[in-house]
Amino acid sequence: MTDSPLLQLESVRIRHEGATAFTPDEVGFAVHSGEVVLVLGPSGSGKSTLALALNGLVPHAVPAELEGTVRVDGIATTDTTVARLSESVSMVFQDPDAQIVTGTVLDEVCFGPENLGLPVAEVLARAEAALTQVGLWQRRDENPDRLSGGGRQRLALACALALRTPLIVLDEPTANLDPRGIDEVYTTLADLVARGGHALVLIEHNLDAAMTLVDRVVVLDRSGRLRFDGPARTVLRDHVGELLALGVWLPAATLAGLRMRDAGHPVAELPLTPVELTALVDSLPAPTAPVPAPEGTVRSGASTTPPQFAPGHELAVRVRDLTVHRGRTEVLHGVDLDVPRGAFVALVGTNGAGKTTLLQSIAGVIAPPRGRVDLLGLDPARADVGTLARAVGFVFQNPEHQFVRGTVADELAQSLERQRLSPDEVADRVDRMLERFGLEAARDVHPFLLSGGQKRRLSVGTALIAGAPVLALDEPTFGQDRERAAELLDILSGLHSEGTTVLVVTHDLQLVADHATHVAVLDGGRIAAFGETAAVLASDALVASGLQPPPLARAFRAAAHPAWHGVTRLGDIPTALRASGAGS
């Protein structure tokens, strides 16, 4: 391009106060008007730090050292102020709650233009245009808290639009949202891109949603160095092996394409979106039998009889006619649920469907009505904390909330000491747990000073150390990047294979597809469907409850031949190809 770039980075290195390494390290790239650039990289590569440098928050507001130059409209960010730069670069951050400062949707959008000192008429004109564009103009008088997560993030986008900056930086804008919110935000972004006029820099781990929008990708490696910079399709297709080795998360469709390639099927062009994957699948000969063979049944919420499990199946959790109120609202309406021992159950549903309430009732975090929940012969409504802790471990969404002691080792010892075990026994079990979760080196560290991944592992360890055969987790992957989410899911799969019954509330349906044995879909305080994962994902239950099937399931369900429709996880693909005669 001949025009001068909107944004120009030259050997940018950033080191946070107290850190030893520079991440990002020697990064240089340019963004021109109208471009959509996706920044990729494994956790720790400094993507979010880089985002903060683009409007001068680094080094002006965040204590960090910046080397090299970031130029916005030709002006180095170090020569001006964040407030001035906000006329050229606007930001949308990850946490929608942390971006709202006023009491109504309209005031919120006006906040930026008011700070610029624009005349009232201009402020209102901009606010109306921005709110109309994100579809919130009708709700301008409401308190932003009344909006859904997706709605609040669209509001944050409107606030950025009202500043009329040529460049918008979005830092993990959908990481805190449920699938419906993610769709809302991406629909709005797609509209924004289609209208043109804005350059976007997007930091996002959810590539399945982002791939359709992106022109160019910039890839950082684990030490924060620039590895690739080029058109999205070229970089993803030509360097797919290197990207995987770097720990960059690829779109599910691309991973599926790779599986096909590994299975011996020639895939000329790797698919990047579910639509492209469907096209690829349709080019293959259809399998002779449905893959995988349908097993298990899906119970729809309408039927009253609970599903029958094979006689040998002992139940870990048995819920009957459970009705729970929160304040004056009834959140769960007569829920029945049977969880076989050793199952890995995912509770899914839109916000407000009652997932967390159900999980908390089962684990006794909130007291359910008596006689409705049977947890390995225990009624959580009556059991005391100690007895309950030996039956079920509960992991909260934010691990910090449940830390109660001053060191990692004490934290693990807490519930054992409450059981009055001998000091030798406590020390022995703590040591084993530290080793199990790779926390030996951190045993005397304060839990709050651990890294995010370590905190999460410690919270799982404390939930399990009392010997609980059931583990319940409330949205453990919320707000985390893909890598950390996968790390946690691997731990859970490990525990599951050792016999622990795992119950998890989550929004991430692809993780559900890849790990859970059973899925319970909640809708409006009722169980809309419950059954084995493959059967539920292949049914219409998700869509009927306002959820979108995960990308793989979506792509295969869209295939022309119905024999493909049951494929929901990567592991199914080789079998499917063998059945179709396309693989070797």
Next chain:
Amino acid sequence: MSLAARAARVDPYADRVDHGALRFLHRLNPLAKIAAPLPAMIALVFTRDLAVPLAFIALAYLLLLVGAKLSGRAALGLFVVLPALSAVLAFSIGLWTAPSRTEGTPVLFAIGSFDYTLGALTAGAATALRLGGILVLSLLAGLTSTGPDLVRAMVQQLRVPYRLGYTALAAYRFVPRFGHELDVIRQAHRVRGVSTGRGPVAAVRRWLGYVVPLLAGALRHAERVALAMDSRAFGAHPTRTERHLVPFRARDWVFMLAFWAATAAILVAGAVLPR
């Protein structure tokens, strides 16, 4: 989510509502509603008799009855809770009044050798009425203004730097959020089996345990909000556009001066009139 539901219940930003010309208190500048009763509130600290606080209370009740649209809760507090509290306070302060100061007044009742005299009750009532009076006067502004309007008035009339005022306003949002977070932390700690023991010592220890996670979360949240505000040109210029003007009009002056005049009249009458 539950956070949103909670926050929706506590709405510190509820917009200023206009209830018509009769409910004039809602139409006044919050600063006028604070400045007007201020001399009376200060005077009440130094009064000793019953008539002056009673007169101020009557004035404040009259103004609130006429000039404010009272919610059911506010009316209950004003007409039931506050009088009841004042009565209890009057009686109990009476118990502690030195008998030497009330000697010679009629005995209302006696417990053993202890006499509860009319003088003791009067002394108690005087103190209770002073406190009640100060409270009711402060409600003139408290029940009829919103937080944002007060901040705007402070920025627009008192020239309080807007960075300060609007940061305080943004911090309002923290209250319901931290309330929710505290609930979750308490739940989590209960699950961990921390809630052992009763009594004040155990309670203090429990609460100390909540402080660290709450503060850690609060600091992180505040930092993020600050970055978001900076990114939206907060503080770019010495002044910012105000869409909601909270003017200080002639009616505000009239209200203030009239209130001061009434205050002076009540105080003079209290000093001059025979009792």
